[in-house]
Amino acid sequence: MKRAALWMVLAALVACNKAPRQEEPAKAEAPKVETPVAAPAPAASDAAPANVETSAAKLVVDEAAFADATPASAKSIGHTSVVFKIDFSNGQRAAWKPRSKRGKVRYKGEIAAYRLGRALGLPNVPLAFPFHVAKEDLNKATKGKDASLLDEEVIAEADGSVRGALIPWIPKLEFYPVETEKSRAEWEPWLFKGAEIPEKDRIIAADISTLIAFDLITGNWDRWSGANLGANGPGGHLLFIDNDGAFFDPVPPGPLAKQTALLQRTERFSRSFVEALRKLDGDALSRAFGDESGEPLLSAAVLKGVAARRATVLSIIDKKIAERGEAAVLFFP
Ligand SMILES: Nc1ncnc2c1ncn2[C@@H]1O[C@H](COP(=O)(O)OP(=O)(O)O)[C@@H](O)[C@H]1O
Ligand SMILES: [Mg+2]
Structure with a gap:
C-alpha cells in the first residue's frame, strides 16, 4: 500500500479515537476492526487437491548473517510503531523494532x-529475532535525524544498548489488501460459503x-488496519x-470478538495447520516461544492467554468437523 494510503488509514484511526494508545499493551485501547457481513451456511465441498504448498520455507536470510553486524545507516519508517530501516556495515539490511515507550514489550510480538x-x-x-543495538550507534547511523524519536521513545538498558526485534528486509515487499471491500468480495465466498x-x-x-x-x-x-499482509x-x-x-x-x-466472529464464519481450514496446532499443547506451546536475554520471551499471563485462545480455535474447528465432516472442514492440505 502506498505511504499516502497508510497515512489515511492512520488518520482515520486517530480521528475515530479508536487506535490503541502506544504504551504498555495491558493498557491499550482496541482499534476498530471491520467484520464482514453475515454469510449463509457454506455448502459441503470436496477437499482441495493436494497442490497447496504448506511446507515451511526459509524467508530471506538467517540470523547468522547479522552476527557481527553494526548499523551503518538507519532511518525511521514506522507508521504506528517505532521501527527503523537499518543498513548494516556488512551489507545486510533489516527492519528493527526497538523497545519503546509506545509499548515496552511490543517488539516481542514480532x-x-x-x-x-x-x-x-x-x-x-x-523471521524476527532478538537484536540489541547501542543507542549511540543508532543515533550515529541516523546522522542525528531521528534524535527526538530516539530521545523521547526508544528505551535503552543501563549499558546504553536497546533491546529489539530484527526482521531481515523483504525486498520489493508487496501487500495483499485483505481488508478491502474488493478483496473481501473475492476471498470471503471461498472461505465462508464453499x-x-x-x-x-x-x-x-x-x-x-490460517491467518x-x-x-x-x-x-x-x-x-485489518491496512498494509499488514505481504503478498510476495x-x-x-x-x-x-x-x-507487534x-x-x-x-x-x-x-x-478479539471480531476475530472470533471471523473464525466462526470460516468453514475451510488447512489440515496440516490444524494437525500442527493440536500437537502444540502444554509444554510444547511454552517451549515454542523460548527465551530472550535469559528470560522467557512471554510472561506467564500472556502464555496463559495464548493457550486459552488456542483451545478456543480448536473447539470452534472441532464443532464444525462434528457438524460437516473432516473432509469438508479440513479442506486445504
Ligand atoms: N522486514 C521488512 N522488509 C521490508 N519492508 C518492511 C519490513 N518491515 C517493515 N517494512 C516496511 O515498513 C512499514 C512499517 O512497518 P510495520 O511493521 O508495518 O510497522 P507499523 O506498525 O508502523 O505499521 C511496512 O508497511 C513496510 O512497508
Ligand atoms: Mg504496519
Missing part, C-alpha cells in the same frame, strides 16, 4: 509470532484461513507481517 509460526510449520511469518477457488488462488485462500486462526491465537488487533512470500504464500500488535495482556476485547 519474535513470538515468528517462533509460533515456525513451531506450526507455517511459511508465512517473516465457493469454487480458482487454481491460482488456492495458496492464498488457505493462507487467509484468521493464527491472529486469534496471537490476539493481533492490528491485522516464498512459493506464492502470504506474509503475516507486522505482529499481538500478544498483549489482555488482548483488546473489541478486536
Whole structure:
C-alpha cells in the first residue's frame, strides 16, 4: 500500500479515537476492526487437491548473517510503531523494532509470532529475532535525524544498548489488501460459503484461513488496519507481517470478538495447520516461544492467554468437523 494510503488509514484511526494508545499493551485501547457481513451456511465441498504448498520455507536470510553486524545507516519508517530501516556495515539490511515507550514489550510480538509460526510449520511469518543495538550507534547511523524519536521513545538498558526485534528486509515487499471491500468480495465466498477457488488462488485462500486462526491465537488487533499482509512470500504464500500488535495482556476485547466472529464464519481450514496446532499443547506451546536475554520471551499471563485462545480455535474447528465432516472442514492440505 502506498505511504499516502497508510497515512489515511492512520488518520482515520486517530480521528475515530479508536487506535490503541502506544504504551504498555495491558493498557491499550482496541482499534476498530471491520467484520464482514453475515454469510449463509457454506455448502459441503470436496477437499482441495493436494497442490497447496504448506511446507515451511526459509524467508530471506538467517540470523547468522547479522552476527557481527553494526548499523551503518538507519532511518525511521514506522507508521504506528517505532521501527527503523537499518543498513548494516556488512551489507545486510533489516527492519528493527526497538523497545519503546509506545509499548515496552511490543517488539516481542514480532519474535513470538515468528517462533509460533515456525513451531506450526507455517511459511508465512517473516523471521524476527532478538537484536540489541547501542543507542549511540543508532543515533550515529541516523546522522542525528531521528534524535527526538530516539530521545523521547526508544528505551535503552543501563549499558546504553536497546533491546529489539530484527526482521531481515523483504525486498520489493508487496501487500495483499485483505481488508478491502474488493478483496473481501473475492476471498470471503471461498472461505465462508464453499465457493469454487480458482487454481491460482488456492495458496492464498488457505493462507487467509490460517491467518484468521493464527491472529486469534496471537490476539493481533492490528491485522485489518491496512498494509499488514505481504503478498510476495516464498512459493506464492502470504506474509503475516507486522505482529507487534499481538500478544498483549489482555488482548483488546473489541478486536478479539471480531476475530472470533471471523473464525466462526470460516468453514475451510488447512489440515496440516490444524494437525500442527493440536500437537502444540502444554509444554510444547511454552517451549515454542523460548527465551530472550535469559528470560522467557512471554510472561506467564500472556502464555496463559495464548493457550486459552488456542483451545478456543480448536473447539470452534472441532464443532464444525462434528457438524460437516473432516473432509469438508479440513479442506486445504
Ligand atoms: N522486514 C521488512 N522488509 C521490508 N519492508 C518492511 C519490513 N518491515 C517493515 N517494512 C516496511 O515498513 C512499514 C512499517 O512497518 P510495520 O511493521 O508495518 O510497522 P507499523 O506498525 O508502523 O505499521 C511496512 O508497511 C513496510 O512497508
Ligand atoms: Mg504496519
